[in-house]
Amino acid sequence: MAKQQVPVLEGWFTIDDRPHLLGTRCKSCGTYYFPKQSVFCKNPACNGETFEEVKLSRTGKVWSFTNACYQPPEPYVSPDPFEPYTIVAVELEKEKMVVMGQAVEGVNVSDLKAGLEMELVLETLFEDEESEKLTWKWKPVA
Numbered sequence: 164m165a166k167q168q169v170p171v172l173e174g175w176f177t178i179d180d181r182p183h184l185l186g187t188r189c190k191s192c193g194t195y196y197f198p199k200q201s202v203f204c205k206n207p208a209c210n211g212e213t214f215e216e217v218k219l220s221r222t223g224k225v226w227s228f229t230n231a232c233y234q235p236p237e238p239y240v241s242p243d244p245f246e247p248y249t250i251v252a253v254e255l256e257k258e259k260m261v262v263m264g265q266a267v268e269g270v271n272v273s274d275l276k277a278g279l280e281m282e283l284v285l286e287t288l289f290e291d292e293e294s295e296k297l298t299w300k301w302k303p304v305a
């Protein structure tokens with residue numbers, strides 16, 4: 164029987180065929196936030212205190228990338244034992260904000276270059292008795 168698939172971080176992304184990261188948008192100035200910001204707007208020119216949840220663009224362009232040879236800090240949840248992987252910073256298509264994530268398995272730094280089109284996908288990070296824990300990853304658009 165297939166295990167239930169659940170997000171490793173609840174409320175950070177949708178789990179469907181075309182997954183989206185979930186961010187917030189300041190209702191006053193329109194600034195996007197990921198992770199979600201919901202207390203006060205970080206824009207120094209804005210006094211906004213109300214935010215709406217938004218699905219962020221699921222595509223964007225490579226802005227930067229690196230090897231992660233050390234376990235990153237929270238909120239990045241890593242398999243245990245930790246295995247090195249590729250981290251990609253992607254500039255989202257619409258919001259023009261940069262969101263970090265792991266590259267999908269099998270994608271190395273030599274496969275990436277700045278400006279490459281990427282899309283958001285979900286992969287199983289690890290599983291326990293009951294469920295597979297999904298996280299978002301960046302995948303080059305075929």
Ligand SMILES: [Zn+2]
Binds near residue numbers: 191193206210
């Ligand atoms: Zn604002």
